[in-house]
Amino acid sequence: MSILAPDEVDTPEILKPELSAAQIAARERVYATPLEELDPADPAPFASEQMWWKFERLRAVAPVHYTSVEHTQHDAYWSITRWDDIIAIDTDSVNFTNETPASMLIPGSSPALIRLAGPGATPEQIKAVEDRGGGSLLSMDPPSHGIHRGAVAEGVSPAALADFEPLIRERIGGILDGLPIGEEFDWVDLVSKDLTAMTLATLFNYPQEKRRQLTHWSDVLTTLPAPGRIVETIEEKDRISLEFEAEMFQLLEQRKSEPAATDFISLMAHSPHVKDFSQSEIRGDIGVLLIGGNDTTRNTLSGSVYALDRFPDQAAKLYANPKLIPSMVSETIRWQTPLSHMMRRANHDMEFRGQQMRKGDKIALWYVSGNRDDSKLDRPNEYIVDRKNPRQHLSFGFGIHRCLGNRLAELQLRLTWEEILKRFPKIQVVGEPERTFSNFVKGYESMTVVIPRRH
Numbered sequence: 001m002s003i004l005a006p007d008e009v010d011t012p013e014i015l016k017p018e019l020s021a022a023q024i025a026a027r028e029r030v031y032a033t034p035l036e037e038l039d040p041a042d043p044a045p046f047a048s049e050q051m052w053w054k055f056e057r058l059r060a061v062a063p064v065h066y067t068s069v070e071h072t073q074h075d076a077y078w079s080i081t082r083w084d085d086i087i088a089i090d091t092d093s094v095n096f097t098n099e100t101p102a103s104m105l106i107p108g109s110s111p112a113l114i115r116l117a118g119p120g121a122t123p124e125q126i127k128a129v130e131d132r133g134g135g136s137l138l139s140m141d142p143p144s145h146g147i148h149r150g151a152v153a154e155g156v157s158p159a160a161l162a163d164f165e166p167l168i169r170e171r172i173g174g175i176l177d178g179l180p181i182g183e184e185f186d187w188v189d190l191v192s193k194d195l196t197a198m199t200l201a202t203l204f205n206y207p208q209e210k211r212r213q214l215t216h217w218s219d220v221l222t223t224l225p226a227p228g229r230i231v232e233t234i235e236e237k238d239r240i241s242l243e244f245e246a247e248m249f250q251l252l253e254q255r256k257s258e259p260a261a262t263d264f265i266s267l268m269a270h271s272p273h274v275k276d277f278s279q280s281e282i283r284g285d286i287g288v289l290l291i292g293g294n295d296t297t298r299n300t301l302s303g304s305v306y307a308l309d310r311f312p313d314q315a316a317k318l319y320a321n322p323k324l325i326p327s328m329v330s331e332t333i334r335w336q337t338p339l340s341h342m343m344r345r346a347n348h349d350m351e352f353r354g355q356q357m358r359k360g361d362k363i364a365l366w367y368v369s370g371n372r373d374d375s376k377l378d379r380p381n382e383y384i385v386d387r388k389n390p391r392q393h394l395s396f397g398f399g400i401h402r403c404l405g406n407r408l409a410e411l412q413l414r415l416t417w418e419e420i421l422k423r424f425p426k427i428q429v430v431g432e433p434e435r436t437f438s439n440f441v442k443g444y445e446s447m448t449v450v451i452p453r454r455h
């Protein structure tokens with residue numbers, strides 16, 4: 001089978017790493033599809049890492065691309081795939097808006113192209129899911145956005161992070177010391193999930209022994225109910241979401257009577273602005289803090305183990321020079337891009353890069369594609385732990401919604417790798433990990449590893 005790049009693409013740089021037959025076939029299928037039928041938001045190719053070819057093609061020939069409702073299970077949407085265009089829209093909160101109708105699957109979730117209800121859902125079921133939507137700071141424009149963000153920002157200020165650092169490091173050490181040596185285990189479950197839950201519990205000042213409850217709530221809030229998933233029905237999802245809400249509101253009340261502190265719940269309890277927030281906004285803000293800090297860091301940590309296994313020359317560089325940890329962390333955040341996209345809407349009818357957008361149109365900013373734009377980045381498909389300017393990536397977004405927890409995420413990953421290098425000479429990935437079936441969260445459901453015994 002030919003692996004020559006189709007005529008449209010001049011530089012088949014992405015082909016340099018060895019491609020499997022399945023990837024070659026997937027790429028050929030993408031190039032054989034009429035452009036207007038391409039649906040970059042189809043979740044299935046994300047689970048098999050076959051989405052790259054659509055983005056490669058769109059960046060080259062249709063960087064502002066429209067998928068109509070006939071060709072997607074979502075609403076119609078625009079795809080923005082080049083670095084510069086993503087930044088142009090992400091930093092323009094006048095022409096583009098984050099405010100979405102209450103049409104999100106996740107209460108208070110990020111504006112993303114997440115399907116509202118499972119395939120084949122009836123209009124009543126879709127409406128039932130829509131009715132459960134709610135605002136959060138991520139789905140607000142100025143001035144509300146600044147007020148909501150300001151109410152909790154201190155929780156991840158440099159001073160707060162400096163306070164948390166010794167505690168987070170100690171807890172990471174505890175988790176790593178409990179790992180089995182010389183036998184297979186699931187890194188996602190035993191390390192990535194637990195570590196992230198531990199940090200979330202610290203940020204919420206939530207009992208450590210109940211930390212996995214936070215992970216469970218976050219997973220439930222971001223899961224589409226379907227048979228076989230962690231929630232099977234909308235009623236079950238509702239029941240668990242209400243439990244989360246009740247517990248958070250109870251904590252909020254409790255913190256009001258305690259001295260002010262820098263955990264997120266205390267910051268909200270003592271903020272002079274929160275009394276003006278609606279119940280669904282408070283729930284939304286707490287939800288976004290929980291979800292924002294959960295999947296993202298978890299999947300970056302799993303991604304770092306996977307990437308170092310697949311690029312052994314880079315692992316050798318890192319193990320020989322632990323000073324590379326901060327740059328390796330940023331490189332992993334770019335390479336993994338744990339959130340594939342964020343969504344905006346056009347604020348009015350307009351022309352953007354020669355395309356006619358209509359007021360209210362959905363626009364997906366594909367960070368996952370911008371991070372592979374070779375007009376901006378040198379050898380973007382490669383994982384390079386000593387890359388020049390490693391913090392130059394799109395994974396945290398840009399503009400006013402730029403990730404609030406970005407420094408915290410970097411801190412957590414840096415501390416984890418500092419503690420890993422002190423303990424383990426290698427972490428070996430066994431087989432291929434199971435990847436997440438989602439066009440939004442780009443990550444790993446499970447990844448079997450072995451930490452070899454020291455000789």
Ligand code: HEM
Pocket residue numbers: 090137138139149156288289292293294296297300333337338339342395396397398399400401402403404405406408409
């Ligand atoms: C590697 C880890 C992470 C990645 C890749 C990531 C990515 C993102 C992205 C892409 C956005 C939206 C940016 C935009 O729309 O312009 C965002 C927003 C946000 N993130 Fe993160 N995130 C990470 C970790 C965290 C952590 C640890 C927290 C913990 C608190 C967090 C909290 C938030 C919040 C609250 C927002 C909303 C900010 C706003 O609307 O002003 N994130 N993040």
